[in-house]
Amino acid sequence: MxxxxxxxxxxxxxxxxxxxxxxxxxxxxxxxxxxxxxxxxxxxxxxxxxxxxxxxxxxxxxxxxxxxxxxxxxNVPIDVVLSKGATRIIVVDVSSPLASEEKLGSSFAIARQMLDMLMQQRTAAMLATMKDGDVLIKPRLATVSSAGFDKVAVAIADGESAANEQVDALGSLALSDDDYTTFVE
Structure with a gap:
């Protein structure tokens, strides 16, 4: 709702x-x-x-x-945005890192690791299609999993930090104040 x-x-x-x-x-x-x-x-x-x-x-x-x-x-649908006509893209890769062996003590953990491995392979293939001028933002989400709903504040802070590292690249894609006003009206 x-x-x-x-x-x-x-x-x-x-x-x-x-x-x-x-x-x-x-x-x-x-x-x-x-x-x-x-x-x-x-x-x-x-x-x-x-x-x-x-x-x-x-x-x-x-x-x-x-x-x-x-x-x-x-997980990183670059192909979708390109098919919709995008010529420059900003990619935020929030894929989870693989778990260490110490954390693979249950069948659920093994299944999750297998899923993460497959997702990482697909993500790597998509990221390989990026072109010059595209921007990749990769938050360091070492302590946040895709189901880590209790760590939203950490994920946001990690995302802001990663975006700030790309401020120059992002700035080249920014609209002027007049163009932005026209766009949102």
Missing amino acids: LLRRLLLPAWNVAEFKDLPIPFACVGTDIGNGTGVVYGKGDLAAAVRASMSVPGAFAPIRLDDKLIVDGGIFN
Whole structure:
């Protein structure tokens, strides 16, 4: 309900590209292991489905598919933003580091490690497609996992620090005050 309430101002937007900042989100069809891109329809349902972290949130049935977190299949969807027409991109890679051997004492930990390994391989392949002028922000999330909802403040601080390290590269992408005013109006 909270997510639907937060997205209420955009309730009548049929295609997410028509939002003030064009948007798309990715999900993973857990039934067949493929990625799904949402760019139209029920925005709140698409966003909720795309963040259905297995073990933390139940999957969402959307368009006759059982959808979990898009990061399972495509954690850094560079291909999606390029297909939508982006020419310069800012990538925030929040993938988790692999756990040390000492933390692999349960079958759940082993399964999580295997998933993280597969996600890292896919992420590396996506990051390899970045071009000159694109910006990579990589927060140091050593103490925050993808299900670390209790560490939001730490994750935000890590993200701000990583973004500040890229301030010069980000500045080259900034709009002038006049262009920004025109953009948001």
